[in-house]
Amino acid sequence: MKPSTLRRTPLFLALLALSPALWAQEDPRHTEATDLDAIVVRANPLARTAEDLTRPVDVLAGEQLDAAKANSLGETVNKLPGVQSSYFGPGVGRPIIRGFDGARVQVLSDGLGSGDVSTVSVDHAVSIEPFLANQIEVLKGPATLLYGSGAIGGAVNVIDGRIPEAVTAQPLEGRAELRAGSVNDERTGMVRLDGTAEAGSGNVVFHFDALHRETGDYDIPGYAENAAAHGDEEHEDEDDHEEHEEELGAFGVLPNSAIRTDAAGLGVSWVGDRGFVGVGYSLFNSRYGVPGHSHAHEDGHAGEEEDHHEHDHEEEGHGEEAVRIVMDQRRTELRGGLDDLGAFESLRVKLANTQYTHTEFEGDEVGTVFDNDSTEARVELVHQPLAGWNGALGVQWSQRDFLAIGEEAFVPGSNSRDAGVFWIGDRTFGPLTAELGARHDRNRMDIADGAIGPDRDFDTTSLSGALRWDLNPDLHLSLGLDRAQRSPTAEELFSNGFHVATGSVELGTPDLGVETANRAELGLHWHSGPLRLSASVYHARFNDYVYLADTGIDDGGPVRLWTQDDATFNGAEAEADWTFAENATGTWAVRVFGDVVRGDLDGNGTREVAIAVPHGDHSHDYTAELSRSGNLPRIVPSRVGGELRWASGAWRASLGAVRYARQVDVAAFETETPGYTLVDAHLAWHVDTAGGNAWEVFLDGSNLLDEEARPHTSFLKDLAPLPGRGVAFGVRAFF
Template identity: 75%
Template sequence: MPHTTARFRPALLPLALLACLAPPARAAQDDPRHDEVKDLSTIVVRATPLPRTAEDLTRPVEVLAGERLDEAKANSLGETVARLPGVQSSYFGPGVGRPIIRGLDGARVQVLSDGLASGDVSTVSVDHAVSIEPFLANQIEVLKGPSTLLYGSGAIGGAVNVVDGRIPEAATAQPLEGRAELRAGSVNDEKTGMVRLDGTSASGRVVFHFDALHRETGDYDIPGFAESEHAHEEHAHEEQEGEEEEHEEEQVHGVLPNSFVRTDSGALGVSYVGDRGFVGVGYSLFNTRYGVPGHAHGHEEHEEDHEEEEEEGHEEEAPVHIVMDQRRSEIRGGLDDLGVFDSLRVKFAHNDYTHTEYEGDEIGTVFDNDSLEGRVELVHEDWAGWSGAFGVQGSRRDFRAIGEEAFVPASESRDIGLFWIGERTLGAFDLEVGARHDSNRIDVDEGEAIGPSRDFGATSLSAAARWNFGEDFHLSFGLDRAQRSPTAEELYSNGLHVATQSFEFGNPDLDVETANRAEIGVHWHRGPLRLGASLYHVRYDDFVYLADTGIEDDGTPARVWNQSDARFNGAEVDLQWTFAENESGEWSLRTFGDVVRGKLAGDGSQEVAFSVPHGDHTHDYTADIALDGNLPRIVPARLGGELRWRSGNGNWRAGVGAVRYARQDDVAEHEEETPGYTLVHANLAWHLDTPGGNAWEVFVDGNNLLDEEARPHTSFLKDLAPLPGRNVTAGVRLFF
């Protein structure tokens, strides 16, 4: 999608306006955004009702905030958190990237906006984007391991909580404060502008928030051919000998077509803050338009009239792009000092979401999702030596897909969950226990679905302990039993899923899956050294997975949702060493690594039957699905390192690093191996505090500096769309 300077001018206005509005009398040291977050483990994690820092929590958690978040921010949430240990990103073009935690993604990883679900349908299909803008976040928290205790069935693999402060909970330090940013990127001609304002009335009771973002990118540069060597060889083999030369000439090289992104996001919130609490409302929108590279919907392959098919086959297929729009309304409130209870927090959110897929200028499929969620947390102190929190969480999702390619029937999902989490200290041990039960019902149109409506119950139990050998060394232990109910997509999918270029068939007989996790971790901090490491093992009973049948209908593969026992084993390590602090500045080195192996642990195989529709008739198939072997699309092992420097006066900082993604050859049946690759990145920033108390920052960031061809193993598009090539991003930030 082309863009011009004139189209970008509205994004320049916020920065000019802020330069005029910035109050002159503010001291820079009063604004924590001006200071480096030296220890992210000391930041209070808001994803749990008990206010604890990442250092104090017995559960594994990663936090991004301050300058580290500024350096990591990317177009998608998944890409933003992808360099944290144990966390990678899915990829379906630059507009779509969902976090993958310890090899698990989709319906097993909950994405939250300050404790409430994002309300999008990013778990329905891999080409659906998350409706949260990471550029507007204050901090991002990644809970690794089962988080069903706090957030229910959809968090059996973990949760990512984005804290944006869109509904203020306390008065600001100054009557008006905020930040703004402008940036431009080379690989896709990116232009991004954002602004944030927070302020408090003269009475100190009314607090408001405003933010806005606009982003435009064109098609991005790639290091070589869009099609992988494996895909090219496969296509060349399928082509007739006389057409091979033509195929060579048609290969896309240098720029990936239809990889543009345009995003607009904004929010307005206002709260009344009293002596014992607050109540606030907020309204936000998220609108994004993005191309789906490597995809063009061709219905003619499955038309009954083959003569018409042959004629249409010579026409150029229309590129596919997606327009996603979400409107979110929220109410939040809190009270403190309630006698026997320490605090009460109440949150409600309503989401009106529409996702429209276009084939050229024609509307293909429309996804509508209307959701409502509420959450109440009641924190207590010292009940029989335990401090803790009770909670109740309820949600309703009304989902509709309209169009010829709607492979999932309309459904209404309802869930209600009750939980308690408690903690206490016994000598050198910090203990945490908890329990939760969820009741879930999925109602579907019996005329559309391949099976009946279903009811599920899921119970989760958790126990964790931390053994404190001293202030700088502790061991942590965790045991969980977590359960997840199948989703409507897993139960009732039935037809062509164009995003994955496959037929997808649900299984209405799926049962609740159960994960039993054991983990041991170590944390050591002595002077300039900090070490964190963990080992974990997860035994899944009735693990739900999408199995490739090995059958193709007119060249399109068929996949079915199935269940088998599974085992996940993994390890993570993160070492940080500040090896010099002198007149030249502060120098630190960080290295991290992670590995996970996911395998099915069933016996033998299972016969499945399915039918592929073709107009007024069907093609019937049966297939034997292996219940053992490697799971598909498991993330590869990684090893990363980074050298960081900060000048003695704090005005300059820089860093350079690389992450090596190993070759993934532990692949499932009918799945191809993926070559390894190395991504090199760097950053440089100059920070200036002005006499008036404001601050300016000029920065340059580089990604994939070696211009290496990179194809994530987790991506359904890996053979059609590599990651972007060398990218240099430059911009300016204003804090006031």
Template identity: 70%
Template structure:
């Protein structure tokens, strides 16, 4: 099998999108994104239909114009300007949300209430199979969400609502949106189209969407590899020959190509709906900083682009990933069921394949076949409590084939039951919840060192909102949440190419328990809104990947282990419409967040592992500290944005900046990271046409000062900075 090419080629889908943009309107009313009060948007991540303003537990929502302005290639980057939320980074194709310093297996990524079905928690180089450009709204649940979504949401959840299976008839027989955009930093070309329609009888509703994106290697402000200033200028001059060999100005092997599409159809009646959907997500991306040497004897005269081991800049071909997911869903709902208000059923089957190429050769293939089902039954008031019962189950069959498959094949089975409820006592709104889960993991290579494991987890939650009036309320939250270890944490053993380290699991790991306390406030008075929160989480038996300090053949060794840990932090968000006159409305937004993560154990723990070397091994035993800072904790941030919208609504603009502080609260063997400031801006012109369409031309900019930025949360920060200055422009059509 040959390595797929990443060169840009005109795509048939892009041509179709262009034709769609030029086509006449089909609907009578413009379907464009109106400005929305995001606090008033109904949050779908909870079975009780409540707005972000009504919920006692912290939640952030992106929708409408605000979502249009921040859509990015990855889900993590799309939500990264929300308070308390940052993004991991493993090149432009990979960015997973980080919530209050927690990521990976502690943050659940959902497609309208069901898991994404990918393996982005297995390795930091695996992308999330959810396309932000298809989202109607994105919801970020901060703090433990295990009550609703189980063990994998102990740190929070991000729910992407895409409407790919319709639940209600559309307002017009046919409506939708399309977009074409181009970006400068990586020669980006993106096109998407979305169609929703209803038959004349009003009971058959369909959905269709498609997206194509291509980028080349992206531009960077300086060198790809971090240049440590450890010597004087004279010594640095002696390294000129070495510097010439380093990537500069462009990051090799950072190209990206993504195709996504979906088709859904539903029957909608007066009391409910039943729908099915099928979607695909295919992406190909390079892993920056991972160069593969051509040791396979390919003919240098081969004219096939797919066999070209060097990119246009002359660098050796590197590790590239081809990811493909096919997802089939069934969803249904029924209202007014006697003592119950509604019943919702969701079922999804995912077939996922992730292939890593080293040059032209296949290195490792990851397969993940999963099924997940969810039932939510909303009951009428019981003893004054509104609430919902839920049942959730999932099955995952995971396999990895290749010399560098560091995680063994395994089967995982999870089943959970839960109840959430709420009641109002005068000016006090109270929310309670409980959940119980059974988890089982069966590795295929059953041995004394890799036994099957069973876990029982219980989570309890209480949240209260004290309403002092319509304009001001305080919120309080207490949670006890548990998480069972994942297969990667239990059974990893061997070279993890993505992180350039040896990684070793511990099959004896136990469940981790988080006890959270939080206090928050929300105040709004006319044009001014202010929100703030302080939280503290105490983890018992926190599972983390520890540095051992041992380096074998230039590759460090890391082990999964447990120790008590503490996370403390705070957030603040201010929004103020400080001027509104005949010229339009001027808004100021400012936000900040900070989190500190520390181990709180005593002494050290002895660990032993063996690094394979052909027909022999190197055996090691060492002690690791159970105290000190945790690695890759997100730095503190301050952000601000000035926004303007004309009185006519035809123009809007914004200019903002986010300052990421330096991170010097570092773990043992970890390097400090310098701070940086990212400046962004947007400009859009909107036009409603007589035919009922709406056109929008936009211009967006990011990292406008062209600063070198290396996120502390990234495993690649020493090899791959964030993209440099980018200006993207495009056109949207709403119909």
């Protein structure tokens, strides 16, 4: 069904009703061009900017964030060097950092875990709305020192300011946005309000935000299914649609790709001279289809579907019904801070409880229900310089009660408890800055009755050292060395059944051990006047790397096994940004970037494993030969991209393109993926009103070449391409 129109959406009506009062405010703050290197990175307890930190960090804020915002967090950060997005339809996009994704990349809401189940399955969305973010920080390389074993590949920290920590510049300020899109009939609206009122010796500061988004099934350049995967030539002519629809599925529109998302948050804080204390409550509700699970006849209208064939596994009760997901999250947070504590500079306390429910529908039937009740607490204590070292002590604790109910529940319920303690610090020695850190975690996982395997306990220890050499004020070199450890997750240990999302049988290995990564990275950063250059190369050697291997067995679907072996990751990334002209025609700048990563198994020969595929009260037994060498599965392809930017007075515009290379370095039983080029363009007109408010009208174009693009990292790459050519337009208001 197509989404309701703008005028029928309650949030849009509320925005229109609020607008007269909002525009009446004076001296507003609005989004401006920002020096991203000068922004304080909140993911680090020590107040450091991206320029000051030795370890690679990218930050999106201001106009750069406005231009990058997309339906998913992964798509929002997708153009940063070394960062790509997973893809399981437009409702799901998790960040991939330097080839690592899933349980190796921690997604954070201002320093606390998101509380969702996006690491359990590739079709599960992240419960953070990027359109409501003030700032997004991407920590590249192991972030285990700060955030535990789930950040062995990096972390993405989203700052939304839902619990205020400082007074606002004006009694009331905020922003709002309305947008519409052509490729999927998108309608999105959001509003954010922040205000301050005096309260005795301090101030009461409040925050409110809300967002509503609806999209229909999105347009695609040709057929949903990949002709090359069938051994056929591509058929771009719509006239022979009927001849090939049974084999290649839908044409022109991808069935079951619609989304509806609602998000809102309310926070109140008391802010004094030395600190603050605040509480917040937020909700996130999303309903989205999982494409690629049904063939459909399309006449250009979403929802008019006709099944053409059934899944091979239907004889076991796994029909080829359209899969839809309804997820609902409610989150309560308490945060506080206190400064100037004598021997300590500051204390920060964060506590969050998240109630998460996720229901997967197969047609009209409930397939699986996931419940996740998590509580996380974090204390950060920054101490005064000690023997010349600035540093911070931290304690982090979390508990998660996870339950999966239904015939398709391939992961058993579990109760997990994690506790970690860490210290990080830095010290300057003339032109050299050294960073050190250490962390130890204790993790216990209790599995529900009836699950395969015993309860497990893990201890992980991570150590880190880095050195930055300032050759001059504009140029510095950096060297980082890390030893990071990660404990296996419940899905890696105890999966045991048919996974509807991927159409495969997924089996865990209960005796998996701790994964250990030893990494070295060399980086360069030069920032002088209008030119900025950065580059890095890195090498990571993993002992007992955990990955999902295709066994080559088919039992109603491919049989995949979580296993581990030694592996090596090598990669490089570079970026250059040059403002090459400032004259009567405006300011002209160009940005180019590129990244490459390889992931290989380090062993020799093969090893034999016994496979037992469950079928009710019995199993089918197999023996598989797994290679101990070769490429790891679903490694991101190399990329090169560029962007030309222009600004003059109230106008700004950009034209960019990213070329994704053909991925030929594939694992056993994995197919190659063709390369593709995505071209985009942006145009905005910004005007400041006499009353001190500001308006901005924008027009964005995506995939302007209407190219068929299939991300190699996606399990759906042969069933669901990325959206075709699209145009989004709308208005932003700042007050």
